[in-house]
Amino acid sequence: METKKRVRSTQFIIRAKPDEANTIRNRVKLSKKETFQAYALEMLLEGKIETYDYSELQKLRIEVNRIGQNVNQLVRYVNTFDEIDNELFKALQTEINDMKKLLFDEFKTKGRAKLNGSDEGVSD
Structure with a gap:
């Protein structure tokens, strides 16, 4: 069996307090994204920073x-x-x-x- 090479090979790790983690999980659910990675990528690449x-x-x-x-x-x-x-x-x-x-x-x-x-x- 052949293993596929990952397209995205760079990994980012974040740490959060339990209440922050719950807030993030709720936002991921509300965004209708399937995974945290999909949500995080969109927010980090397309999100608005002021x-x-x-x-x-x-x-x-x-x-x-x-x-x-x-x-x-x-x-x-x-x-x-x-x-x-x-x-x-x-x-x-x-x-x-x-x-x-x-x-x-x-x-x-x-x-x-x-x-x-x-x-x-x-x-x-």
Whole structure:
């Protein structure tokens, strides 16, 4: 009797906790795949992996902090001298408007962090 040579000769082994193993088994059943190997191959080759880039949000946070510090300095000045002149008031309004614009622009255009490195495949 002649033995067939395997088409897929490279083996991958994973370890899972009992609850993770049950979740995987349930997903294999729901996927209507005959074997774990068929499910795993499809998910690993066609599944969707998403990673997010939060660098823009971090830059926005730093900028908002700077504007907040400027506003605090202006408020401290007003509290110290019990008066505010038009120039300081306009500067305060400008800082607040800049902060609003940054926040609205960031969340209106992006809505969430940028998506990096995603495949076009679909996961379960």
